[in-house]
Amino acid sequence: MERHIAMELARITEAAALEAACWTGRGDKHSADEAATMTIRRMFHSVDMDGTVVIGEGEMDEAPMLYIGEKVGSRRGPKIDIAVDPLEGTETVANGLNNAISVIAAAPEGNLLHAPDMYMAKLAVGPGLAGRLSLNDHISVTLAKASEILQKQLSEMTVSILDRLRHREMISALRDAGVRIKLLGHGDVMGAIEAAVESEVDMYVGSGGAPEGVLAAAALKCLGGEMQGRLIPDTTEEYERCIGMGMKDPLKLLTMDDMVGQGNVLFVATGVTQGDLLNGVRYLSNRRAETHSVIMHSLNRTVSYLRTIHHLSGAKIGNIAEAAM
Numbered sequence: 337m338e339r340h341i342a343m344e345l346a347r348i349t350e351a352a353a354l355e356a357a358c359w360t361g362r363g364d365k366h367s368a369d370e371a372a373t374m375t376i377r378r379m380f381h382s383v384d385m386d387g388t389v390v391i392g393e394g395e396m397d398e399a400p401m402l403y404i405g406e407k408v409g410s411r412r413g414p415k416i417d418i419a420v421d422p423l424e425g426t427e428t429v430a431n432g433l434n435n436a437i438s439v440i441a442a443a444p445e446g447n448l449l450h451a452p453d454m455y456m457a458k459l460a461v462g463p464g465l466a467g468r469l470s471l472n473d474h475i476s477v478t479l480a481k482a483s484e485i486l487q488k489q490l491s492e493m494t495v496s497i498l499d500r501l502r503h504r505e506m507i508s509a510l511r512d513a514g515v516r517i518k519l520l521g522h523g524d525v526m527g528a529i530e531a532a533v534e535s536e537v538d539m540y541v542g543s544g545g546a547p548e549g550v551l552a553a554a555a556l557k558c559l560g561g562e563m564q565g566r567l568i569p570d571t572t573e574e575y576e577r578c579i580g581m582g583m584k585d586p587l588k589l590l591t592m593d594d595m596v597g598q599g600n601v602l603f604v605a606t607g608v609t610q611g612d613l614l615n616g617v618r619y620l621s622n623r624r625a626e627t628h629s630v631i632m633h634s635l636n637r638t639v640s641y642l643r644t645i646h647h648l649s650g651a652k653i654g655n656i657a658e659a660a661m
Contacts, residue, residue: 345442345602348379359429359430369422372608373402376420385415387417391448418441419440421438423438429609433522434612440604441596442602448597449594449595456566458540459563460540460552461538462533475509496518497540498519498520498521503543525548526611554634566588567586616628624646
């Protein structure tokens with residue numbers, strides 16, 4: 337994938353973040369998500385690529401735009417799989433909380449998993465643990481292995497997990513083991529990524545959205561970390577949907593190669609609200625705004641941070657994307 341595509345995608349997530357951030361704290365997650373989605377969809381067509389959305393806002397009959405299978409880009413460039421979450425953290429923005437992002441991952445055609453919209457069990461780790469743990473193990477075994485590999489006492493380790501009722505037993509097991517726990521209110525993608533960057537988090541566990549799992553796997557590949565997953569179809573209908581999307585065994589352990597392939601992967605994200613990895617949008621004086629983005633390439637594991645000042649003179653809320661183009 338040409339390097340210029342990375343900058344084009346960053347320009348798009350920047351514009352989506354600017355739009356979504358206008359709704360911070362207003363209690364309207366639907367408008368925030370719609371603003372980001374419409375912006376990304378509109379701006380995709382200016383990028384010289386022949387893209388196909390493999391992870392987006394849902395099935396064709398459920399999502400009016402950025403639906404799975406939708407063609408995006410000018411159709412003149414390389415054939416690319418696109419995974420997109422215009423606003424990861426809709427409730428986060430609505431309530432003015434931290435770690436909302438606009439995110440896009442891209443890979444050569446046929447590499448990104450067509451992940452259905454259901455839960456996925458996940459294990460995310462950084463380079464020091466990559467390839468050395470298994471989601472098949474009980475969490476107590478995983479912790480013991482990680483402690484030995486990292487040469488840390490369990491009491492020195494930190495594990496992040498979404499604060500959800502479905503995780504009650506796992507949280508109890510983590511506490512029984514004596515590790516520190518970082519409970520996440522929202523932010524499934526950023527929660528997994530944090531295990532592979534300079535932070536106190538050693539691993540991310542629990543279940544979250546399968547599409548978010550693929551997005552996080554793209555970033556972790558760029559960072560030298562690892563994501564393992566297993567789909568959790570709750571009904572016969574969900575199981576059959578997995579089969580219909582080309583999965584021979586919906587319950588198999590999914591490796592990095594299963595989720596993001598073996599080729600080059602690109603991950604781009606822009607902060608919407610303040611976060612641990614990215615600062616959120618700041619609206620400045622004189623019709624200016626500041627965004628912070630990250631651009632990652634798996635081919636050479638480069639991670640670039642981009643701080644951009646946008647001049648929005650003449651732009652109105654709902655039309656910021658045009659000013660940013």
